[in-house]
Amino acid sequence: MLFYLIEIVTLIAINVIFALGLNIQFGYVGVLNVGYIAFVAIGAYITAVTSLGNTENGFTQLYILHWNVPWPLPVLFGGLAAAAVGLLLATVTLRNLRADYLAIATLSLAQVLYTIVANNDSLFNGAQGLAGVPRPFDAQLADASQEVYGLVFLIIAVIFAAILFLATRQLQRSPLGRFMRAVREDEVVAESFGRRPLVARLAALGIGCFFAGIGGGLLIEYQTAFGSQAWFPLETFIIFAAVIVGGTGNNLGAVVGAAIVLVGINESTRFLPASIPSELVGPGRGVLIGVLLILFLRFRPQGLLPETRVRLYGRRIETPDNPELPTPPQTADATTS
Amino acid sequence: MLIGRGITSGYRGEPVLRDVAITVPDGVTVAILGPNGAGKSTLFKTLIGLLPLQGGSVHVDELDISQMPPYRRVRAGLGYVPQLGRIFPSLSVRENLEMGGFTLTKELTDRIDTVLELFPDLRVAMKQSASNLSGGQQTMLGMARALMLQPKIMLLDEPTAGLSPLYAAKVWESIRNIANAGIGVLTIEQNVTFALEQSDQAYVLVNGQNTSHGRSSDLKGRSDVEGLFVG
Amino acid sequence: MHILIQSIGYGLVTASVIAIGAVGLSLQFGVTNFVNFAYGEFLTLGAYIGYFVSTQAHFNVFVGIVAAMAVTGLLAVLLDQVVFEPFIRGRPNLVVLLIVTVALSLILQNLYQIVFTTDFRRYAAPSNTQYSVGDINFTGSQLLIIAIAITAIGALQILLKYTKLGKAMRAMSDSADLAQASGINTRLVTRAVWLISGMFAGIGGVVLAINVYNVQPTLGNSYLFLFFAAVIMGGIGKPWGALISAVVLGIVIEVSGAYINAAYKGGLAFLILILVLLLRPRGLFSSRRRTV
Numbered sequence: 075m076l077f078y079l080i081e082i083v084t085l086i087a088i089n090v091i092f093a094l095g096l097n098i099q100f101g102y103v104g105v106l107n108v109g110y111i112a113f114v115a116i117g118a119y120i121t122a123v124t125s126l127g128n129t130e131n132g133f134t135q136l137y138i139l140h141w142n143v144p145w146p147l148p149v150l151f152g153g154l155a156a157a158a159v160g161l162l163l164a165t166v167t168l169r170n171l172r173a174d175y176l177a178i179a180t181l182s183l184a185q186v187l188y189t190i191v192a193n194n195d196s197l198f199n200g201a202q203g204l205a206g207v208p209r210p211f212d213a214q215l216a217d218a219s220q221e222v223y224g225l226v227f228l229i230i231a232v233i234f235a236a237i238l239f240l241a242t243r244q245l246q247r248s249p250l251g252r253f254m255r256a257v258r259e260d261e262v263v264a265e266s267f268g269r270r271p272l273v274a275r276l277a278a279l280g281i282g283c284f285f286a287g288i289g290g291g292l293l294i295e296y297q298t299a300f301g302s303q304a305w306f307p308l309e310t311f312i313i314f315a316a317v318i319v320g321g322t323g324n325n326l327g328a329v330v331g332a333a334i335v336l337v338g339i340n341e342s343t344r345f346l347p348a349s350i351p352s353e354l355v356g357p358g359r360g361v362l363i364g365v366l367l368i369l370f371l372r373f374r375p376q377g378l379l380p381e382t383r384v385r386l387y388g389r390r391i392e393t394p395d396n397p398e399l400p401t402p403p404q405t406a407d408a409t410t411s
Numbered sequence: 412m413l414i415g416r417g418i419t420s421g422y423r424g425e426p427v428l429r430d431v432a433i434t435v436p437d438g439v440t441v442a443i444l445g446p447n448g449a450g451k452s453t454l455f456k457t458l459i460g461l462l463p464l465q466g467g468s469v470h471v472d473e474l475d476i477s478q479m480p481p482y483r484r485v486r487a488g489l490g491y492v493p494q495l496g497r498i499f500p501s502l503s504v505r506e507n508l509e510m511g512g513f514t515l516t517k518e519l520t521d522r523i524d525t526v527l528e529l530f531p532d533l534r535v536a537m538k539q540s541a542s543n544l545s546g547g548q549q550t551m552l553g554m555a556r557a558l559m560l561q562p563k564i565m566l567l568d569e570p571t572a573g574l575s576p577l578y579a580a581k582v583w584e585s586i587r588n589i590a591n592a593g594i595g596v597l598t599i600e601q602n603v604t605f606a607l608e609q610s611d612q613a614y615v616l617v618n619g620q621n622t623s624h625g626r627s628s629d630l631k632g633r634s635d636v637e638g639l640f641v642g
Numbered sequence: 643m644h645i646l647i648q649s650i651g652y653g654l655v656t657a658s659v660i661a662i663g664a665v666g667l668s669l670q671f672g673v674t675n676f677v678n679f680a681y682g683e684f685l686t687l688g689a690y691i692g693y694f695v696s697t698q699a700h701f702n703v704f705v706g707i708v709a710a711m712a713v714t715g716l717l718a719v720l721l722d723q724v725v726f727e728p729f730i731r732g733r734p735n736l737v738v739l740l741i742v743t744v745a746l747s748l749i750l751q752n753l754y755q756i757v758f759t760t761d762f763r764r765y766a767a768p769s770n771t772q773y774s775v776g777d778i779n780f781t782g783s784q785l786l787i788i789a790i791a792i793t794a795i796g797a798l799q800i801l802l803k804y805t806k807l808g809k810a811m812r813a814m815s816d817s818a819d820l821a822q823a824s825g826i827n828t829r830l831v832t833r834a835v836w837l838i839s840g841m842f843a844g845i846g847g848v849v850l851a852i853n854v855y856n857v858q859p860t861l862g863n864s865y866l867f868l869f870f871a872a873v874i875m876g877g878i879g880k881p882w883g884a885l886i887s888a889v890v891l892g893i894v895i896e897v898s899g900a901y902i903n904a905a906y907k908g909g910l911a912f913l914i915l916i917l918v919l920l921l922r923p924r925g926l927f928s929s930r931r932r933t934v
């Protein structure tokens with residue numbers, strides 16, 4: 075029981091990181107990254123190949139880089155790699171102001187990356203993926219019991235989640251964060267901030283993918299293995315469900331949504347009647363998540379914890395006593411969070 | 412006759428117009444004047460049904476059209492030429508007119524002929540893509556399209572914007588012809604002096620509210636009206 | 643040299659499959675102004691119907707196609723009525739509609755797994771006879787695929803060009819607001835568009851099954867991004883553009899497939915898509931270059 079609790083809270087913490095990142099893209103600025111899970115995968119794979127070194131830990135597997143940099147650098151590299159790919163893709167596709175182009179491009183990227191990674195053994199060991207990934211503090215805690223190590227990892231995951239949560243909140247309150255929401259609400263009003271809306275979208279894409287990569291890195295370290303079955307499209311939708319159920323645009327909502335959706339999925343499948351064949355459990359879950367998403371979008375689009383709306387419309391924003399007054403453009407801070 | 416009472420409407424629940432009243436009698440040209448952003452185009456979108464009413468009502472004669480979708484308002488007697496995008500650019504000129512007469516069947520060709528009597532310039536370009544027309548011709552095509560179903564009221568959003576004075580006068584000649592046929596014409600005009608010279612009546616809209624209304628000849632020369640665009 | 647010519651032939655077959663899907667997707671995208679991420683699942687359903695009717699029940703391939711068109715056409719209209727219309731009435735953000743279509747894709751794909759299982763169903767080829775056209779060898783099935791594509795797209799072109807309904811669809815692609823304000827019952831036209839788009843998915847699904855010999859729950863989805871690539875290259879809402887782009891994509895994919903690892907074929911198509919987005923985001927055939 076205790077072990078189950080530790081495990082589920084750890085997974086919740088990692089999914090909170092995913093949800094926070096997706097919330098910045100989808101919730102703050104309104105760009106739709108349908109291939110979000112591919113960025114999680116990039117983070118996971120890069121974390122693995124920058125920490126595995128040549129040891130292979132008893133597995134025979136092929137992979138690139140063979141670095142062995144000290145923790146937590148591999149996780150950071152995972153995040154940066156995901157952010158770099160996200161930014162590259164966004165630079166290409168976001169010149170179009172249409173949300174669908176990015177959605178199409180991210181979906182296509184995820185599908186193409188998936189085929190390439192699964193069919194090319196020399197990158198990340200093909201479809202099987204990588205195993206034996208070193209866990210943080212493995213050497214120091216070699217003698218620890220499963221529960222104790224689990225607890226240590228839980229603390230690590232929660233610390234990561236907490237740091238990223240605080241960073242997100244800072245971002246939301248910063249001029250860049252307000253600009254992001256202005257872009258989501260109204261292109262025309264956003265123009266009055268004196269910056270190009272593209273900047274907000276690029277920043278959201280980069281930061282959100284960074285979160286995805288960090289989460290992916292932690293996930294592969296926790297499971298010590300990661301293969302292509304771990305990044306089926308369904309996984310993206312668990313994260314979307316978390317954000318939408320929790321409350322699009324609300325950071326606390328992302329936390330609550332991640333917890334509810336993960337616990338919900340775990341618990342609902344535990345209490346399924348035994349007569350249901352096990353191969354139907356996965357698809358049934360997929361149907362359920364899809365229906366849940368549509369029902370929430372239709373009947374409670376604001377989610378369980380609605381975002382506190384700021385007034386961004388019309389001339390109101392220009393009145394001098396308005397606390398949401400757009401800040402004058404600053405040249406340097408556009409890309410920093 | 413078009414009668415709007417207590418019209419309140421706007422975008423995403425935020426009202427732009429508050430309690431606006433407007434009446435357009437048959438056969439009369441009525442101009443709406445007001446500074447940029449006053450809500451003139453918003454009023455037209457609300458009258459035609461592209462924006463939902465948040466309060467008030469719209470009638471054509473005795474018929475309440477407040478809850479109708481746009482295409483039913485058109486069939487109830489409204490014709491509309493928007494400020495931007497007056498034509499279907501990937502359709503030919505003739506096809507544009509066919510779209511205006513979507514509910515017509517046998518009488519379509521006759522109706523196109525009748526409408527073109529008002530706009531002879533278009534006759535030579537019938538098979539061309541509408542996107543090849545000049546700005547002024549596009550306005551004419553939009554008006555011709557809106558006349559296809561023999562409307563009782565026409566809504567023209569800045570029909571002379573961007574046109575040379577000569578072409579603007581030509582557009583107003585068409586407008587007066589339309590009104591002489593018994594159709595009420597509601598237009599938006601940028602140029603106050605010009606509009607007051609041309610129209611029968613005028614409304615002034617500022618900040619989403621009616622301020623003045625009267626015969627155009629009476630409003631002419633009043634500093635609070637003609638000064639609208641100076642400040 | 644022979645390999646090159648032969649792979650151009652296969653390219654035309656692949657192009658026909660992509661073209662049907664892309665044209666059906668492009669029509670609905672152009673008119674309703676949101677892209678349907680569940681379109682791959684529409685094709686998958688069509689493929690299953692074709693399999694049950696033609697392979698299992700041994701009916702003629704055309705009976706299978708008509709049945710598939712009927713079922714997927716109805717599915718599309720039903721989804722429009724039950725799911726999209728209520729959303730659209732609330733004037734939602736584009737992003738919300740996109741997520742709804744992705745969620746539908748997820749639901750349908752998993753439903754197929756539950757109802758049809760994940761087994762590969764072998765689709766029996768309608769004709770294995772070999773024909774030579776110039777230096778290229780085709781099977782009867784492959785020629786059938788090309789003929790079906792030409793017929794279906796030709797028929798749609800006639801509808802769009804010469805009928806009132808078709809002209810209204812083009813008018814809505816230009817501006818749905820102006821179409822409504824001109825007196826066109828846009829709800830009716832939208833319903834017709836979903837019906838036709840769904841019927842194209844039915845044809846596309848069967849043709850896809852004929853081309854790859856089998857049906858499984860992710861069949862249509864794995865082609866979706868090729869349809870997207872053709873739609874974007876061709877310019878949204880321009881069926882002819884989608885057709886020409888499909889031919890380009892089909893030939894590039896099959897010709898490169900003759901020389902490089904098959905796994906990279908999709909990557910190449912993606913590269914083309916990215917290049918188009920970079921250089922001509924409004925499509926290859928637009929007169930304007932990119933907007934900044």
Ligand SMILES: Nc1ncnc2c1ncn2[C@@H]1O[C@H](COP(=O)(O)OP(=O)(O)O)[C@@H](O)[C@H]1O
Pocket residue numbers: 388389422427445446447448449450451452453454
């Ligand atoms: N699509 C829109 N979404 C949100 N606000 C809008 C939109 N169109 C216009 N507005 C706002 O409504 C107000 C009135 O605009 P409009 O009716 O176009 O003015 P005009 O009198 O110049 O035609 C303006 O403040 C404008 O910013």
Ligand SMILES: [Mg+2]
Pocket residue numbers: 451452453494
């Ligand atoms: Mg205006």
